[in-house]
Amino acid sequence: MTFDEIRFTCERATDGDWRDRPLESIGGYLLMRGIPQNMAQSLLDTIGDVRLDHMRAPYVRKAYELAKRALPEAVNGRLEAALDMALYGKVTVEGTIATVRDQAKTFTVDGFNCNCGDAEAPFLGQHRLCSHKLAYWLFRRALELMSDPAEL
Numbered sequence: 743m744t745f746d747e748i749r750f751t752c753e754r755a756t757d758g759d760w761r762d763r764p765l766e767s768i769g770g771y772l773l774m775r776g777i778p779q780n781m782a783q784s785l786l787d788t789i790g791d792v793r794l795d796h797m798r799a800p801y802v803r804k805a806y807e808l809a810k811r812a813l814p815e816a817v818n819g820r821l822e823a824a825l826d827m828a829l830y831g832k833v834t835v836e837g838t839i840a841t842v843r844d845q846a847k848t849f850t851v852d853g854f855n856c857n858c859g860d861a862e863a864p865f866l867g868q869h870r871l872c873s874h875k876l877a878y879w880l881f882r883r884a885l886e887l888m889s890d891p892a893e894l
């Protein structure tokens with residue numbers, strides 16, 4: 743199910759008023775509207791994720807601004823692509839390993855390594871700056887900024 747389909751289902755199920763409602767209340771609506779419990783749960787999980795993304799967004803944007811100033815011009819659109827991925831829930835981190843979804847593909851970023859093989863990406867030191875590493879770095883930086891909001 744795509745995000746748009748989920749959003750559409752939620753909006754229909756809650757008369758367009760799901761963003762600020764407590765999750766239990768949305769769950770009740772979904773069940774009342776005949777949406778099976780397992781589907782309702784996955785919708786609630788998605789709404790939770792969307793809200794987290796929403797909370798994190800200003801920090802991701804701040805991380806992007808800082809990176810934009812610090813990185814070479816040659817990254818071209820990679821930083822903007824990274825911003826998109828970091829903003830819209832495409833980065834999942836487990837320990838020091840990140841999974842980054844880019845269109846239909848999924849890449850693994852392990853510190854300075856990514857398996858996308860972007861051979862055009864410019865170097866920073868010895869490492870190529872592909873959009874997935876940048877997405878992971880923006881995400882990590884946003885979490886740091888969130889823990890110290892005075893920096894925003």
Ligand SMILES: [Zn+2]
Pocket residue numbers: 849856857858859860872873874875
């Ligand atoms: Zn990559």
